Amino acid sequence: MTAESAPGELAPVKFSRLSRRGVILGLTGGQLTTLGIGALTLVTALYAAGGTGLILVAPVLALSVALTWGSIGGRRLVAWLPISSVWLWRTVTGQRTYKRRISRPRPAGTLALPGNAASLRQWLDEETGAVMIHDPHAATLTAIIGVTHPAYTLLDPAEQQRRVTGWGRVLATTCRSGRIASLQVLERTLPDSGRGLSEWWTQHGTHDQSWASTTYDELIRRAGPAGERHATTISIGLDIKTSARAIRAAGGGNRGAAAVLRQEMTTLTAALRAADLTPGEWLTPGDLALILRTAYEPGLAPALERHGALGRDLSTAGPVAISESWGSLRSDSAHHAVLWISEWPRSQVYPGFLAPLLLTSGVRRSLSLHYQPLRTDLAARDLRRKRTEYISDAAQRTKIGQIDDAQQNAEYADVLQQEADLTAGHGVLRLTGLIALSAFDLDELERTVAAVEQAAIQASCETRRLYGQQAQAFAASALPQCRQR
Numbered sequence: 001m002t003a004e005s006a007p008g009e010l011a012p013v014k015f016s017r018l019s020r021r022g023v024i025l026g027l028t029g030g031q032l033t034t035l036g037i038g039a040l041t042l043v044t045a046l047y048a049a050g051g052t053g054l055i056l057v058a059p060v061l062a063l064s065v066a067l068t069w070g071s072i073g074g075r076r077l078v079a080w081l082p083i084s085s086v087w088l089w090r091t092v093t094g095q096r097t098y099k100r101r102i103s104r105p106r107p108a109g110t111l112a113l114p115g116n117a118a119s120l121r122q123w124l125d126e127e128t129g130a131v132m133i134h135d136p137h138a139a140t141l142t143a144i145i146g147v148t149h150p151a152y153t154l155l156d157p158a159e160q161q162r163r164v165t166g167w168g169r170v171l172a173t174t175c176r177s178g179r180i181a182s183l184q185v186l187e188r189t190l191p192d193s194g195r196g197l198s199e200w201w202t203q204h205g206t207h208d209q210s211w212a213s214t215t216y217d218e219l220i221r222r223a224g225p226a227g228e229r230h231a232t233t234i235s236i237g238l239d240i241k242t243s244a245r246a247i248r249a250a251g252g253g254n255r256g257a258a259a260v261l262r263q264e265m266t267t268l269t270a271a272l273r274a275a276d277l278t279p280g281e282w283l284t285p286g287d288l289a290l291i292l293r294t295a296y297e298p299g300l301a302p303a304l305e306r307h308g309a310l311g312r313d314l315s316t317a318g319p320v321a322i323s324e325s326w327g328s329l330r331s332d333s334a335h336h337a338v339l340w341i342s343e344w345p346r347s348q349v350y351p352g353f354l355a356p357l358l359l360t361s362g363v364r365r366s367l368s369l370h371y372q373p374l375r376t377d378l379a380a381r382d383l384r385r386k387r388t389e390y391i392s393d394a395a396q397r398t399k400i401g402q403i404d405d406a407q408q409n410a411e412y413a414d415v416l417q418q419e420a421d422l423t424a425g426h427g428v429l430r431l432t433g434l435i436a437l438s439a440f441d442l443d444e445l446e447r448t449v450a451a452v453e454q455a456a457i458q459a460s461c462e463t464r465r466l467y468g469q470q471a472q473a474f475a476a477s478a479l480p481q482c483r484q485r
Contacts, residue, residue: 010157011164013351015344015431016414030078031068038064074342074464087326087468096471098322112318113292117475117483122285122314125258128265130282131314132258133481139240140181141257142482143265144288146280147232147272153355164351166275168426171371173271174236175427178375179246180264181239182482185369187358188231190294190301228361233283233291236261236268237482286312288480293317295478296331298364298438322471328445329470334438335445338473339452341433343462356458357435363448364438368477370484372430379428383419390415432484434477435463 027035041060045053070077090096098114106112111120111133121134123141133142152160174180206213238261240247250256265282272279283291293311294301296319304311311317319331329336345353358367374382390412397403422428437452439445449465456463466473476484 010161010350012348013164014348015346016411016418027068028076028078030081031076034064034067034078038068073467083468096324098319100318100320106315111292111314112316113475113479114319114322115471115475117479117481120481122288123254123258124285125262128262128282129284130265131285131288132261133288134254134257135481135483138181138483140237140482141240141254141261142235142237142480143261144233144235144283144480145265145269145272146283146287147234148278148280149232149276153352153359160351163276166277170268170271170275170277171373171429172425172427173267174371175373175376175379175429177264177267178378179239179243179260180373181237181242182484183237183371183373184235184480184482185371186233186235186478186480187367188233188291188478189363189365190229190231191298191364230358233480234268234272234279235480235482236264238264283480285314289314289317291480295366295436296322296334298334299440324471327465327467327470328442329474334440335442336439336470336474336478337437337445337449338466338470338477339435339437339449339456339463340466340473341435341456341461342464344431344433345460347460349460354459354461356455357452357461360451360455363451365448365452366436366438366478368434368436370432370434370476370482372432372484374428374430376422376427379422380419383415383422383428386415387412387419433461434473436474436477 038061041057041064042054045057049056067078067081068076072080095115100112109121109123111117111122113120116137119136121136123132123134124130125132125143130143133144134140135142152163155163171183174183205216207217238257240257243257243260246260247253247256250259269279289312290304292314294304300311321332323330327337329338354367390408393408394412418428435452435456437445437448439448453463475481
């Protein structure tokens with residue numbers, strides 16, 4: 001993402017395109033595999049039985065051609081093979097449904113989550129009181145902080161540009177140490193319980209039993225639960241393998257990893273304050289339990305918020321039951337669907353371009369942005385490799401008489417721009433955007449999906465429903481775990 005402007009003006013930004021360059025002549029590895037199988041079958045049949053063999057293997061050849069160049073829903077058929085295979089395997093083994101065993105408690109220290117998230121462990125940091133999530137498979141340790149900020153759309157252009165620059169510095173900070181595996185920004189729309197409004201009225205209101213006081217008190221009780229609020233958290237994940245030396249120096253094990261993560265937490269907090277964001281306290285086990293519980297059962301959010309002591313046991317915070325279908329997920333009393341932001345704006349847009357998506361009213365939504373920072377030297381090496389590959393592909397197309405494609409030229413220009421940004425001191429991050437939508441019945445869910453898809457179009461983005469991956473995608477989009485799988 002790049003931006004240029006004069007001082008005091010709001011600069012438009014431009015995102016790099018999703019690379020669609022194949023291995024050879026625009027063909028991906030999967031396409032080359034299916035095409036190679038078809039060619040090998042054809043040659044074998046011709047040598048073995050001549051024209052008769054060609055007739056016998058015609059269905060195999062047709063299938064190979066269909067898998068190589070056919071597409072459904074904007075995705076090649078060969079790309080659907082691993083998704084369909086995993087879906088079929090999970091269906092046969094009964095992994096598309098989950099029911100908590102109430103009579104058998106979870107092992108101590110584990111999160112009560114389904115699927116591959118069942119392996120996550122919690123670690124309570126004694127110095128900060130924060131809960132840290134240990135992923136033994138991905139070798140990461142994650143901490144979560146709540147963040148508050150003023151309404152960006154209400155600021156003047158100069159202040160908006162200053163805050164955009166500050167957020168860019170926050171992201172660049174995560175690239176410098178080389179120890180951060182990922183950073184996740186999770187923005188959730190929650191039904192407002194009215195607790196904050198009622199507390200303000202209790203402390204500052206005039207309770208004299210007058211008509212005005214009685215009417216105002218009744219209005220607050222009715223209006224609070226009907227509203228909605230936005231909550232933002234930032235999760236930072238430490239790469240345990242990359243930080244192995246620092247962890248050993250800090251004492252090793254989870255305690256040493258927690259000490260190293262605390263250093264990154266301090267750096268992130270300082271960077272957030274410098275960007276005029278207001279970081280809160282790092283989330284405790286009770287805070288995390290409340291997020292997990294309301295993600296799978298959003299209807300309970302107002303009640304749990306009004307009764308602060310309920311729903312804060314991390315060992316029981318997960319769902320009671322889950323049923324996954326091809327295009328949606330049902331957990332307890334809610335239905336969910338996850339969309340992937342497959343295309344960011346291709347033309348220049350202003351930083352507030354996501355406003356139509358974020359300000360859609362009457363929608364229970366979680367927008368998750370996953371940033372994967374690349375260390376500066378590794379990013380430079382990767383960009384040089386990509387530039388060399390694009391030049392080689394262009395030379396190969398020239399030899400066979402194939403004209404240059406505008407999409408490939410635009411991707412090559414993006415690589416050059418990223419190199420220039422890296423030289424100027426900016427960081428290189430891989431961005432993934434996911435949107436989790438929730439409703440209480442399937443009809444309402446489909447209406448919500450349609451509304452959000454239209455809002456994404458207004459934001460110059462393209463979204464795709466993650467068919468066959470809903471359970472895994474929901475955990476990545478609605479939970480602050482810094483996990484994309």
